[in-house]
Amino acid sequence: MTNPYLLSANDVNIYYGEKQAVKNVNLNFVQGTVNALIGPSGCGKTTFLRAINRMHDLTPGARVMGQILLDGEDIYSPSVDPVNMRRRVGMVFQKPNPFPTMSVFDNVVSGLKLAGVRDRNLLMQVAERSLRGAALWDEVKDRLNTPATGLSGGQQQRLCIARALAVEPEILLMDEPTSALDPASTAKIEDLMTELKKVTTIIIVTHNMHQAARVSDTTSFFLVGDMVEHGPTAQIFQAPKDERTEAYVTGRFG
Numbered sequence: 001m002t003n004p005y006l007l008s009a010n011d012v013n014i015y016y017g018e019k020q021a022v023k024n025v026n027l028n029f030v031q032g033t034v035n036a037l038i039g040p041s042g043c044g045k046t047t048f049l050r051a052i053n054r055m056h057d058l059t060p061g062a063r064v065m066g067q068i069l070l071d072g073e074d075i076y077s078p079s080v081d082p083v084n085m086r087r088r089v090g091m092v093f094q095k096p097n098p099f100p101t102m103s104v105f106d107n108v109v110s111g112l113k114l115a116g117v118r119d120r121n122l123l124m125q126v127a128e129r130s131l132r133g134a135a136l137w138d139e140v141k142d143r144l145n146t147p148a149t150g151l152s153g154g155q156q157q158r159l160c161i162a163r164a165l166a167v168e169p170e171i172l173l174m175d176e177p178t179s180a181l182d183p184a185s186t187a188k189i190e191d192l193m194t195e196l197k198k199v200t201t202i203i204i205v206t207h208n209m210h211q212a213a214r215v216s217d218t219t220s221f222f223l224v225g226d227m228v229e230h231g232p233t234a235q236i237f238q239a240p241k242d243e244r245t246e247a248y249v250t251g252r253f254g
């Protein structure tokens with residue numbers, strides 16, 4: 001039987017040395033959706049997110065057990081090249097992190113250049129498409145060759161989204177992407193997510209429950225390493241099945 005899900009986590013356990021940070025998580029994600037991971041600080045959301053693009057390969061002492069299937073292929077299989085895999089699963093971090101010495105244009109096309117693309121016309125096409133995709137084109141089209149660090153924080157974060165989109169990822173991981181931004185920039189990125197799910201699948205870690213409720217199709221609630229409950233966002237917020245989920249989403253702890 002073929003796997004109907006774009007991404008499946010099967011019995012995923014994650015350790016830092018002896019310490020277990022994620023316990024036996026099973027989750028499936030459907031293509032073209034926005035999926036929120038919520039839960040109190042330290043419950044393993046970021047750890048789980050980073051396992052999805054093999055970022056823990058870069059964390060000394062971190063171990064991922066179980067299976068994570070992307071299009072039915074185990075991303076931890078020895079035949080999978082992690083660098084290639086990270087092109088298919090892009091990531092945007094809490095703090096905007098454009099390459100500080102590069103222009104706006106070079107930031108967006110850095111992944112393509114790294115992959116050997118030199119055709120200037122093609123790079124320009126991809127830059128425009130990605131910047132439009134990140135709702136930034138109109139604001140930067142006249143300053144493509146100026147340093148990325150000259151942009152505002154919200155613009156820098158949309159630039160990082162454009163940079164991730166340029167390599168056409170199947171999945172975009174977002175780790176609290178608006179926590180360093182003002183409300184206007186946050187609203188822009190939230191609107192953007194609804195557009196972006198037409199071209200990619202989003203998994204977002206957020207502390208902001210209103211944000212999860214506004215932007216996501218599904219929500220997963222994590223608590224001290226356990227994934228307590230997963231379901232359609234409306235159900236998690238309005239009719240959770242587990243009393244711990246209810247206590248969290250109604251603000252009784254956090």
Ligand SMILES: Nc1ncnc2c1ncn2[C@@H]1O[C@H](COP(=O)(O)OP(=O)(O)OP(=O)(O)O)[C@@H](O)[C@H]1O
Pocket residue numbers: 016019021039040041042043044045046047048059
């Ligand atoms: N590099 C690391 N080495 C050791 N322990 C770590 C490391 N990174 C995270 N942890 C621990 O793993 C657990 C889960 O952390 P994680 O960052 O995944 O939680 P989180 O839910 O994303 O928290 P937050 O919402 O505060 O970002 C925590 O107990 C944390 O202290």
